[in-house]
Amino acid sequence: MDYYRDTWAEINLDAIKWNVAKTIQHLADSMTMFAVVKANAYGHGDVQVAKAALNAGAKGLAVAFLDEALSLRKAGIKAPILVLGASRPDTAGIAAKYNISLTVHEKEWLTHIHMEEGQMLRIHIKCDTGMGRIGVKTIGELQSVIDELNQSESYVFEGIFTHFATADEVHTAYFEKQLQTFQELVSSIREKPRYIHCANSAATLRFQGAGVNTVRFGISMYGLTPSLEIQPLLPFELKPAFSLRTKIIQVKQMHAGEKVSYGATYEASEGEWIGTLPIGYADGWIRKLSGQEVLVDGKRAPIVGRICMDQCMIRLPREYSCGTEVTLIGRQGDDEIIMDEVARKLETINYEVPCVITARVPRVYKENGQVVHVSNPLL
Ligand SMILES: Cc1ncc(COP(=O)(O)O)c(C=O)c1O
Numbered sequence: 001m002d003y004y005r006d007t008w009a010e011i012n013l014d015a016i017k018w019n020v021a022k023t024i025q026h027l028a029d030s031m032t033m034f035a036v037v038k039a040n041a042y043g044h045g046d047v048q049v050a051k052a053a054l055n056a057g058a059k060g061l062a063v064a065f066l067d068e069a070l071s072l073r074k075a076g077i078k079a080p081i082l083v084l085g086a087s088r089p090d091t092a093g094i095a096a097k098y099n100i101s102l103t104v105h106e107k108e109w110l111t112h113i114h115m116e117e118g119q120m121l122r123i124h125i126k127c128d129t130g131m132g133r134i135g136v137k138t139i140g141e142l143q144s145v146i147d148e149l150n151q152s153e154s155y156v157f158e159g160i161f162t163h164f165a166t167a168d169e170v171h172t173a174y175f176e177k178q179l180q181t182f183q184e185l186v187s188s189i190r191e192k193p194r195y196i197h198c199a200n201s202a203a204t205l206r207f208q209g210a211g212v213n214t215v216r217f218g219i220s221m222y223g224l225t226p227s228l229e230i231q232p233l234l235p236f237e238l239k240p241a242f243s244l245r246t247k248i249i250q251v252k253q254m255h256a257g258e259k260v261s262y263g264a265t266y267e268a269s270e271g272e273w274i275g276t277l278p279i280g281y282a283d284g285w286i287r288k289l290s291g292q293e294v295l296v297d298g299k300r301a302p303i304v305g306r307i308c309m310d311q312c313m314i315r316l317p318r319e320y321s322c323g324t325e326v327t328l329i330g331r332q333g334d335d336e337i338i339m340d341e342v343a344r345k346l347e348t349i350n351y352e353v354p355c356v357i358t359a360r361v362p363r364v365y366k367e368n369g370q371v372v373h374v375s376n377p378l379l
Pocket residue numbers: 036084163199200201202216217218219220226
């Protein structure tokens with residue numbers, strides 16, 4: 001056992017594999033899937049998720065920054081890795097050394113690249129078709145990047161891609177406009193690169209990758225819907241992979257008028273049972289979650305009073321013993337607290353919730369109901 005505290009995130013690798021395999025089945029045979037494992041696999045743990053996704057049929061991985069790609073290489077992962085974001089040009093040599101593909105977002109970037117003699121860098125060109133983020137916008141800009149690539153033997157023009165701003169919305173007009181712009185840009189290239197990609201999870205599941213040959217599959221690999229509004233349009237039900245659990249560390253019965261937590265904002269009524277949980281805002285369980293319900297014995301119990309740095313308190317329906325398991329995200333008994341419920345309370349999207357569960361919370365990986373790995377950067 002590689003952790004000693006009573007709070008942990010449980011990552012169901014079978015769910016990750018199922019979501020990947022089921023999605024691949026849903027796509028044309030010619031389609032290649034890159035699993036998006038940036039941000040420590042949206043808080044799930046990049047190495048374990050990457051291995052599970054590759055095992056289930058993904059052919060490559062995508063991250064946001066070179067450091068994330070290098071950490072996967074350090075862990076022994078050999079699959080193609082693409083850095084989606086802009087990297088510093090002076091890091092091109094390191095990317096080449098570790099066979100990591102980088103994104104070019106403007107011609108200027110290529111003129112600052114530094115690599116040693118004989119090094120070879122794989123390049124994907126990013127097109128900005130309507131995100132307004134990074135990328136080339138016109139056929140002219142695209143062609144000037146390709147001309148620059150063609151001037152050197154050190155580059156392999158491996159891919160071209162764009163990113164949708166609204167694929168997770170029911171209305172498709174803006175998505176279609178972006179797709180058309182991308183198609184025009186791709187059509188203008190004489191020698192097409194190996195990977196042509198535009199679809200995130202929403203476009204992968206709704207439009208089967210939007211007619212090109214590669215998808216970048218992120219949020220739905222984790223079993224989460226890209227948005228609540230398109231959930232009814234998804235071709236199958238996804239399996240959530242992330243649960244957050246803890247155990248009650250103390251139970252006490254209160255007298256009427258006794259207070260709970262900082263600011264003494266919560267007042268107990270006579271005989272009320274209060275349980276203390278060893279999780280707080282330093283774990284990413286932030287103060288805005290006061291009032292959020294958790295599951296004890298399959299039943300809901302509210303968080304009362306302010307959430308502290310390392311602890312918070314819940315109102316119990318009756319006395320429970322210390323060590324009783326509590327689920328903050330996930331299924332317990334007949335009830336389930338889904339990521340979207342917590343996201344709603346936080347006034348955000350499901351993507352953000354596991355990302356902000358901090359490294360202090362160990363990740364416990366399960367396969368076939370058994371713990372197969374524990375990741376705890378503290379020990
Ligand atoms: C460039 C890029 N591609 C793909 C993805 C994956 O998107 P999703 O998680 O919606 O599948 C992201 C995620 O933000 C991204 O920024």
